[in-house]
Amino acid sequence: TLEDATALARQMVRIGLGMGRKVRAVLTDMDEPLGQWIGNAVEVQESIDTLQGRGPADLVEVVTALAAELLVMTGKAADEAAAVKLLTSAISSGQAFDRFTRMVVAQGGKPGCWERLPQAQEHEVYKATSAGVLAGVDCEASGRAAVRLGAGRETKDSVLDLSAGLRMRVRRGQPVDVGTPLVELVHNDPRRAVAA
Numbered sequence: 001t002l003e004d005a006t007a008l009a010r011q012m013v014r015i016g017l018g019m020g021r022k023v024r025a026v027l028t029d030m031d032e033p034l035g036q037w038i039g040n041a042v043e044v045q046e047s048i049d050t051l052q053g054r055g056p057a058d059l060v061e062v063v064t065a066l067a068a069e070l071l072v073m074t075g076k077a078a079d080e081a082a083a084v085k086l087l088t089s090a091i092s093s094g095q096a097f098d099r100f101t102r103m104v105v106a107q108g109g110k111p112g113c114w115e116r117l118p119q120a121q122e123h124e125v126y127k128a129t130s131a132g133v134l135a136g137v138d139c140e141a142s143g144r145a146a147v148r149l150g151a152g153r154e155t156k157d158s159v160l161d162l163s164a165g166l167r168m169r170v171r172r173g174q175p176v177d178v179g180t181p182l183v184e185l186v187h188n189d190p191r192r193a194v195a196a
Helices: 002-018 041-051 057-073 080-092 094-107 139-149 190-195
Strands: 037-039 122-127 165-168 183-187
Touching: 037 041, 037 139, 037 183, 041 165, 057 080, 057 094, 080 094, 094 183, 094 190, 122 190, 139 165, 139 183
Parallel strands: none
Antiparallel strands: 037 165, 122 183, 165 183
């Protein structure tokens, strides 16, 4: 509940402050997946798209809120409005993506290595069978489906398929018609897709 989340956030902030750290908490909605993708390479690609100004609105909103808090906490911005302006400029100017590229290089990667992210061979789209409004998303079931596709581990010995994942095509509260794409599975193994 919002009350439980608020109490937990306050306690975590108290712990951090008690350890002499600057700490803030931001409460976010976790009633549906953040962004469109659930998986490994697909989420990396979505992050790269976001750094280049092409991210989904909900992901951009949360990342902006968190980054703005950090900019204010570190004195890089006077307030949230100034921080948001800095962040918007960093993305639109290409500075954010350039910083990402430099971080990859500093860790031994080559510029453009993300263009070789694993790609799933199979795509299956599940469509609405009736008209209505998407009332909610079962995040736990979505996560289990991603695991069954190979995007997560069922055991410590499970082999990951870094290209596998799910794309949520409709957001909570959005109207749908018969045939509206709801979710897309990307995978390399039809048996795993059936399990998902």
